Amino acid sequence: MSENAQALLNVNNIEVIYDHVILVLKGVSLEVPEGGIVALLGANGAGKTTTLKAVSNLLGAERGDVTKGSIEYAGERVDKLSPNDLVRRGVIQVMEGRHCFEHLTVEENLLTGAYTRTDGRSGIASSLELVYTYFPRLKERRNSQAGYVSGGEQQMTAIGRALMSKPRMMLLDEPSMGLAPQLVEEIFEIVKALNDKEKVSILLAEQNTNMALRYARYGYILENGRVVMDGDAKTLSENEDVKEFYLGLSSAGRKSYRDVKHYKRRKRWLA
């Protein structure tokens, strides 16, 4: 399947079932190259979060199970590893909806991100400084309880917390959720900087297709637990159907990408 053997993350035709009965992913494959930013797009309930959780293995805590397919990271099968193992290997998820530790201060939140590190205090202290250079606002709010800082600051805390683990790959789940456009831009710029300077490869789940395609180099579109389209960010953003259904650039009254392109996609599956 994989044309690109040296991809950092390789998700191979996975199927995910919740509660032993609810089939949510029906064969999802995707790749993230080392140093890449890859977008995972799709409407509510398409299965973006489920895909990310399958990789980070947070599914286990939700009675979800990868029942088919495989997930490889840095050349190693990782689908049976615990989240702790994965964080140690450099894969960390920033969950949808921020999930800060509300009763901990912003700085304590950041420090929990270093839980798995074994390189001692000074390494952790310099990571903390690094986080503060990317997010100067967090430094000002370092002693506030995370439950009381603004939504944007919480999102920064969540990303900064993940950064504290010195990740090689970050799984970002809807960082734009509930934030003002300006702030979304600010956060995406920082994500891009992390990708450039800290060499963090990024798999980004987003509903904000427009934003995501501006920053990502490659994108996958999920619908109903299947990848219905993938391609370069540029190709995707110029694609008529994507424009129509995900970028809202057309006023045609059709309901779903699926309804129109059924025939075309079928061809793609068979190919």
Place this chain on the structure above:
Amino acid sequence: MDVLYAVFIAPFVDMATAPIFFAEVIIGGLIAGVMYSLVALGFVLIFKASGVFNFAQGVLALFAGLTLVGLMEFMGQTSTQQLPWYLIALAIIGTAAVMVALAFAIERIVLRPLVNQEQIILFMSTIGLALFLEGFGDVLWGSDVKALDIGIPDASFEWGGILLNQFDLVAAATAAVLVAVLAVFFQKTRVGRALRAVADDHQAALSVGIPLKSIWVIVWSVAGIVAMVAGIMWGAKSGVQFSLSLIALKALPVLILGGFTSVPGAIVGGLIIGVGEKIAEIYWGPLIGGAIENWFAYMLAMVFLLFRPQGLFGEKIIERV
């Protein structure tokens, strides 16, 4: 009028006219309260970290008491032969080790298979655990009331006219040190921070790589050791026996008063109930023929449930809109 005077005025006149006696009543209440605090503290720790209401907390105290007595007898303690202090210390350390081993076993056998189950199922599994530990303790160490003598004299002395008991003071000081150590552990250490993180948001804790299994072992170990201290204190005063596991029932009103998730709440709640029931018993008890001590805590808890259900220190639920 007489009734009103007897209820609302006379007790306070009594307090004011015999301040030394009043102080002794309060100290007696505080000492009992320390016990309640310790048991409640064990509950709070486990409840915060895993959301499990641990019905077995009282039995853990009993089990620790039984284990300590058993170890000391094994080392040669008899009713006439007092062990040297270092063997007593060794026995206490051994008991602590047993409590830690128990925490490992509980995580492995009870909690891990039940991960992701409903809260009520976990709660029921702790009832099972309580019954098992009671039976197991019986089989292992016998079911008769055992004296526990850890070599701290139960002697009284006077200080500024107030009668104090040496054992009580040592016990209270030990509890205070334990609480202080726990506070530092929670606030200042990496693992303590991780424990608080788990208490706040399991999922997020998992996502940053905090392993829940080891956190549970740590929490149950700490709760086991807190139970051990309670078990030793209580056991040394009134013998190690089944009724020890019933102090867990007193912890319930303490929790309602202090809030199920608050460590300071458990401590202050325990002290308030300890002092409150002693005062009620001594000054108001004669009016209705005594025994207020038995139900005072529950009455107070009920009043709290009506007016402040989150408890005195219940964690604020942070909501943003």
